[in-house]
Amino acid sequence: MINATVQFSVDRPRLTLVLVLLVTLGLGAFLPRITLDTDPKDMLAADAPVRIANARIEQQFALPPNMIVVGITRTAAAGVFEPATLGRIHALTSAISAIEGVAGRDVASLVTTNNVVAGGTGDLQIRPALRAPPASAAEAAAIRAEVFANPLFVERFVSRDGTTSAIYVPLEAGADGSAVATRIRAAIAQLAMPEEVHLAGDPIVSETLAIEVFRQLGIFSPLAGVLMFIVLFVMFRNLPMVMLVMVIAMISTVWAMGLHIALGFTVHLMGAMIPVFLMAIATDSIHIFNELQFQLRGGTSKRAAILDTMATVGRPVIFSDLTTAAGFAALATIDFPAIRMFGIFVGVGTLAILVLSFTLVPALLSLTNERRIRAHAARPESNTPNRWLAALGRFAVARSRAIGVSAVLLLVVAGFGALQLRVNNNMVEWFRESSTVRSADRALNERLGGTSPGYLVLSGPDGYFQRPDGLRLLEAVQAEVARQPNVGKVVSIADVIKHTYRVLTSQPAGRIPDDEDTVAQVLLVLSSGGRPQEIDNLIDYAHGKVNLSVQLKTWDVDAFERVIAAAREVPARLGVTGVTVEPGGMANFNLVWNQEMLVGMMESFAWGLAMVLLLLMIEYRSLLIGAIAFIPLLFTTAIIFGALGIIGKDFDMPISVLATLTLGLADDFAIHFVSRLRQRLADPESGSLDDALRWTIARPGLGIIRNAVVFSVAFFVMAFSGFAPYVTVGILMATIMLLSSIATLVMLPALFKMFPRIIGAESRNSRRLVPALAIIAVALLVPTGVRAQDAEDIARKSQLAFYYPGKDFRAQVNMKLTNKGGDVRERQLTMLRGNSGAPGGDQRYLILFHKPQDVRRTSFLVWKYPEKDDDRWLFLPAVDLVKRIAASDRRSSFVGSDFTYEDISGRDLSADSRRLLRRESLDGVDCFVIESTPKGEAEFARRLSWIDSGTFLPRKEEYYDRHDRLFKLFSSEEIQVVKGHPTMLRRSMRDVSSGHSTVVEMTGVDYDLGIEDDVFTERYLRRPPARWISE
């Protein structure tokens, strides 16, 4: 089959070219539709337990999911307690509160957060410290005294030395962090603040990260391309060949990215790196050119040379590409959608390169002017590297024992190093030391209580934390947590109660009141203090759960791990039972992310190892040879891990991904080497094993070295990036390539020399390709299929269950529109639906109105497409006219009801991004609760859907507007199974603000009636198909 393909391509090069171009254009057409997701959080599946737990904690305590910290520093004498600076802090706080996307009423600063002080007459005053800008230095000093008297404020709003004040800016759910940051910066600029102002916090890191990833990619991928080009040209001195490699890289990128986008997957941060990887993998075709040069020197015709080359290097190229694809496909077993997609589509791209190697490459070679290819082949100096390699060959063959011993020694050292590996992830440290993100983070961490927020939720029985013993436990946990390294400010309800109680009783030091009633009183005083959310953030209504807010001064994840461990240990030590500690917040997210990532990477690493080994054994039909070919890979991996441990580099996200990638790449060279060695041994011309080894090192070895150099150069440029993950990727990839090429050319000959009997001549049998391909296919598909349901999956199933069941559908629909005053309008219609495409694809609707009288016989035809505007036609019987009508706005009300066109025929899944918040029971039905946020303009800003986990029909939906107010409420009121399809026979939509509501009832529901396609045409629009209609 392979030979036939090559022959076809050589004989019909132009047709091949056109076919490749057609596929490329077809897939390339999808490129403009790219949707990017740059939130690093989205690398974790929406239903990952940590995301659900975080969402729950955020909801319980009304905590904003994300927060920006604004630090204002003035180092002059009085610090920030100087009238003008305080005035600007005051102005900035109000400016920030008004910013769109900021949860305005939750902004915390000296200006907004209540302080509890004793009033002049001995009563209690609850009001912010900085109510109005002070007029004089004396007033400023008074504010300073008041602020420092409240231990809750120190290190939270003001640094101990009084030089820095912070404003905590919580974001509304779904707000765009980078947009908010931009607006905050604009507000700062507008105030022309002479003070140093820093922005920090997770949204800032994420924002900068996203910008950085794409900016650096924009610089380095073209640069890598140019360098590759130059190196290739220096090696081959042959422009057509070099161009060919570049073309393969580009086309495979278009195929992989086109397919990625066409299948509707969002491109995450990782996905943006796919082109760079494919560029590097495309260098595999060097083996073809390398061999072709040798063949042409033999003086055969160009056609024969091409065919011979493909026959010789064909198998190793296939198997090295397959193992590369398998290595990347192993990433599909990982629980991070972003990494999964990255792995799968680099795998797809690699297969594209494989296909191109056997089609486009021979086609273009046969089109190229023979002299231009040959010109270089005859050049004598192209033999220079051969001499080097010949020497290397002699060395490897002669010193096999020494090589073996050194390798074992190296492995021991590497093993020792690997034991030192520390798993850690610190996104902030990905940036250059001098970057604004890092300096802002450093500045604020030095002076204030930390920029990385974590939460610890202590849960006990209701009312437990209103009792003095409960509060004392909380105090103990807090003290233990605060003792941990890198922990900054820790705040709990105990602090607030102590401070308030102190002010209340005019005691010098705060303490927990001795009886429950006093605590209750203090809590009551606090919750009536104007900003009850300050209390709600720390304790729930039932007083059974408290939130310990921990600000960490580092983004290292193990810091929070220690905090959790310390907190968990306290109740046990004090002999308290029934109190649990649960972590949450960004710090916890990073922690869990890390742990899951490690587990996931280990799993996929194991998968990858198994797959590659299996492929090798199938290819060589020998367990032993397969295992030997596997050795350079193992060796490379071990050395890399060991080196990382020894130099003390954390095993972080980029590295863990790379570890898996090594699998696919590092083995390429061994495959080429072993295959060609066996071919040589089968050749009667070959002499002894030593001769064959030397030949293999000198001839295919040249290809291996060339490939390794090109690959290393292309990746090594990234080492000059200022962005740590890229530096890591760049250096490591280059190292992996060089190491594995050397391991191949030095260790394999030594091994074969030591155990000469294991290597035999190759027997040609191409049937082995089939099981190998099957393994790749399974590896690519199985892991993606068996993943747990995530939000997208649920939404898709829900759409299918709600709008797509059956091949066709008919119902009599009765709509009752009721306004606030109770006036009822009725709409009666027959709805016919046919699915013309696959489930989730195109649909057609024919809607015939029966009531009210004035629209009787009016009918409506819709051809619905998931990705573009519907085609809609309306038939007006009074003038006998079929009118095509504008359908751009699917949010328009359907016949004046509270349902929109979208509600009738389904909203595009790609129009929203969504996450799974939780699973909960709604009226005894187990439901997924999904939050959808529109990507573009929509009538709602956020929608919560309760989706029945059994039928996947939505049970309830809440629509929230831009101000997060509920404005529309959908509920499913009756579901029955009709012909095996759970069907919603009664549903309602209520406009909460206007009081208008619509109830829809369906009767005569039936599926799979065999409604013909032509029913959905103008003919039946003009005169309804009597057969399907009964009024």
Add this chain to the structure above:
Amino acid sequence: MRAWCAGLAALTLAGAHPSFARDDTRDEQEEAGLDLAFRGFALAGYTARLGDERPSGADDLIVAEERVRLELSAEAAAMDVAARMQLDAAHDWLDDRVRLRVREAYVDYRAGRFDVRLGRQTLSWGVGDFVFINDVFPKDYGAFFAGQPIEYLKVPVDALRTTYSAPAFALDLVAMPRFTGDALPRRDRYDYAFDPFADVSREVIRPHRTPANTEAAMRLYGSVLSTDVALYAFRGYFHAPSFTPDDPLNPTLLAGTYPPLSVYGASLQRNMFGGVLALEAGYYDSREQRSTNPLLPGSFTKALVGFQRELRTDFTVGVQYVGQWLHRDGDVLSLPAASPRIERFQQTATLRLTKLLRHQALRLSLFALCGLTERDRYVIPEIEYKVSDRFSIVAGANLFHGRSPYTTFGVFRGNDNVYSWMRLTF
């Protein structure tokens, strides 16, 4: 022509033949009974003049009538036969007369790929919005200018309409044996700003009802690449009469005739730029030799480009540009000296705004037709409120403007009016 009719009849009969007319998957249990329905509405409409210009003796009102519509429909679903009759009884206060009119009366028959409608029926096609190019079917501009419900713009015709629907395309063939002309604004109700023969009596001669005079219209339509494509052809007569004075200098009688006309045209319509883009063009071939009478209309080509889009929820904007190009057969220069100059190329633009409020119970709309060449305008603001599912009220105005009385709307410039009507359906 005769051959053409015979062919049509043959096709119809062939289609009716049971062997390929019916698909046998049909559900046999479906009731074979006759489904009778009786419906209708009551409508009261009044249109009051705003200006002072009026035909001598005319009232302040242009329209003042109460109307009752009765509709009887019968459907035998099992046989794919349906019949409908609409009867209008209107009491006109201005003439103080009761008029009875059969608006529609037809039988529908569906057989295989054929649909046949025989009898008095309303016919419309084309993609223009109040701009008619290939829709050559008769219209009642008097009712339109008075703001009466839009269905009264169309004058029903007695016709046989046959539709053949293939999977990829469909073909409409219409034969109209009895000539029906446009109903022009009545001279006793509307003031014509320019009328050189105001007091001369008129006599209109319709084409005789002979098979050869049967008007025929055809539409071939389908969907290609998400685009609605249609080709049109028409052979018949102009539907507005052309008047020729017996003696140009001292006329005593104006003889009106309907000159023969053929129209060939095409239209395209598709979703584009988030809305609907429409293109339509037609070539009007005036078959009469104009050299014999320069007062007869010449051949011309008319084309429109329209775009309509829902800009915001329940707010739709439509714009059209229309160009009309008079051909040089029988030169316009040979018109009598007193006649106004006619521009060879005329451009018109239209704008329509529609806003729906209160759950689509309240509709505000504005339609404006602006003659770019003739510098005249016709503007219709309208408001409709559906008080309940049965009862609705409409109010609006027809505003004409034109500097020159010779232009299409300038000639009606004294007829600005406001109107209101109420409809109760039952």
